[in-house]
Amino acid sequence: MNIHASVRAAKTELQRLAREEAYATPLKDFHPGAPRLFQNDTLWPWFERLRKEEPVHYCTNSPIEPYWSVTRYKDIMHVDTNHGIFSSDVSLGGISIRDVPPGYDWPSFIAMDQPRHSGQRKTVSPMFTPDHLDQLAMLIRARTGRVLDALPRNETFDFVDRVAIELTTQMLATLFDFPFEERRKLTRWSDVSTALPKSGIVESAEQRRAEMDECAACFGKLWNERVNAEPSNDLISMMAHNDATRHMDPDNLMGNIVLLIVGGNDTTRNTMSGSVLALNEYPDQYQKLRDNPALIDSIVPEVIRWQTPLAHMRRTALADTELGGKTIRKGDRVVMWYVSGNRDEDGIENPDDFIIDRARPRTHLSFGFGIHRCVGMRLAELQLRIVWEEMLKRFESIEVVGEPKRVYSSFVRGYETLPVRIPA
Numbered sequence: 001m002n003i004h005a006s007v008r009a010a011k012t013e014l015q016r017l018a019r020e021e022a023y024a025t026p027l028k029d030f031h032p033g034a035p036r037l038f039q040n041d042t043l044w045p046w047f048e049r050l051r052k053e054e055p056v057h058y059c060t061n062s063p064i065e066p067y068w069s070v071t072r073y074k075d076i077m078h079v080d081t082n083h084g085i086f087s088s089d090v091s092l093g094g095i096s097i098r099d100v101p102p103g104y105d106w107p108s109f110i111a112m113d114q115p116r117h118s119g120q121r122k123t124v125s126p127m128f129t130p131d132h133l134d135q136l137a138m139l140i141r142a143r144t145g146r147v148l149d150a151l152p153r154n155e156t157f158d159f160v161d162r163v164a165i166e167l168t169t170q171m172l173a174t175l176f177d178f179p180f181e182e183r184r185k186l187t188r189w190s191d192v193s194t195a196l197p198k199s200g201i202v203e204s205a206e207q208r209r210a211e212m213d214e215c216a217a218c219f220g221k222l223w224n225e226r227v228n229a230e231p232s233n234d235l236i237s238m239m240a241h242n243d244a245t246r247h248m249d250p251d252n253l254m255g256n257i258v259l260l261i262v263g264g265n266d267t268t269r270n271t272m273s274g275s276v277l278a279l280n281e282y283p284d285q286y287q288k289l290r291d292n293p294a295l296i297d298s299i300v301p302e303v304i305r306w307q308t309p310l311a312h313m314r315r316t317a318l319a320d321t322e323l324g325g326k327t328i329r330k331g332d333r334v335v336m337w338y339v340s341g342n343r344d345e346d347g348i349e350n351p352d353d354f355i356i357d358r359a360r361p362r363t364h365l366s367f368g369f370g371i372h373r374c375v376g377m378r379l380a381e382l383q384l385r386i387v388w389e390e391m392l393k394r395f396e397s398i399e400v401v402g403e404p405k406r407v408y409s410s411f412v413r414g415y416e417t418l419p420v421r422i423p424a
């Protein structure tokens with residue numbers, strides 16, 4: 001048996017054992033937010049069982065506080081579009097399964113309710129209009145070409161570092177007009193800000209605090225420069241010159257900066273890596289794409305669904321309410337598992353398959369719905385489209401030659417490394 005065959009066999013065995021465990025465990029003991037399920041990609045049977053047997057489920061036995069899991073497509077839509085009942089407010093715990101840790105109270109507009117949310121969101125949304133994205137497209141294409149042209153042939157390299165991180169970080173530096181040579185600091189701050197205690201990214205809460213203080217100081221300096229300069233077309237200047245954000249306190253500024261760094265970084269980066277992995281796992285789809293590059297238009301939304309780079313968003317109930325036959329009490333944590341809704345056959349046909357020419361590829365939940373629906377989604381789609389257009393022009397194939405290392409998180413669903421090779 002060659003190395004690939006034995007790795008595949010081990011993977012299949014791992015999935016079989018996960019299925020056995022998921023179907024043998026009583027539902028009352030389910031903790032679908034356990035990061036290990038995401039790190040070893042064994043989450044699927046747990047969510048499949050929840051969708052079938054208890055689609056609105058209350059977990060009381062996790063190391064974190066009790067939380068509801070909403071796992072079906074239509075119930076997720078219900079929660080995401082009822083912001084009057086389901087709050088995102090940071091003071092109630094925020095938007096991820098764990099309450100924001102004490103001392104980490106940087107409010108950002110993703111973790112605000114109306115009306116404050118909309119005022120702040122509007123200040124940055126001009127960055128993502130179709131007209132402005134048209135202007136950015138040439139720059140994105142040129143940079144993508146440069147990164148791809150520098151890749152080695154016939155040699156194993158890490159796609160995450162060389163392509164996915166590099167391209168998304170360059171993009172972020174442009175959006176912020178951040179010093180280009182120091183752009184990898186943005187990647188680091190993004191990783192640190194979302195790192196869980198046992199993820200290996202930071203050693204302690206103190207280290208995390210110290211690194212994020214450095215981030216705050218750096219952006220504080222840029223803010224002061226931009227406030228005193230003429231308005232320009234970058235995210236910091238947009239916030240510095242708009243009434244809704246000009247007088248933000250430093251914590252709110254930091255919250256919005258971290259939101260935009262994480263929003264623009266982890267998500268697109270992991271979808272890029274996910275697209276290479278998906279096409280390698282489904283070689284018939286890769287061939288279809290080579291035969292018909294016009295399918296890039298539909299592979300982009302399909303891979304965003306397939307990857308679901310943000311596995312969940314969380315809300316807090318503002319009042320008692322009924323969902324899926326359960327009573328959710330005021331103050332309860334409610335987790336919308338986009339990663340599960342995107343595999344719900346009542347919302348999506350053949351949801352477990354990666355099909356690049358689906359009839360309706362955009363009916364996925366990965367960008368959320370309602371007032372917080374991703375403000376950067378068109379930019380993400382543009383970046384993914386360009387990277388595939390430029391890769392198809394240059395490479396006959398890009399081969400995954402080893403197992404990806406996945407992130408230890410049930411929030412960011414992504415990859416630390418993905419070894420690949422481009423044949424000469």
Ligand code: HEM
Nearest residue numbers: 109110263264267268366367368369372373374375376380
């Ligand atoms: C494939 C890529 C991306 C995915 C899957 C994604 C996903 C999401 C999701 C799930 C939400 C929350 C939706 C909700 O609560 O209903 C969100 C919000 C947000 N995203 Fe993205 N995102 C992506 C790319 C980006 C990019 C490139 C940026 C910016 C550079 C960005 C910036 C934001 C911001 C600022 C918000 C908060 C919006 C609000 O609260 O009104 N995202 N995104």
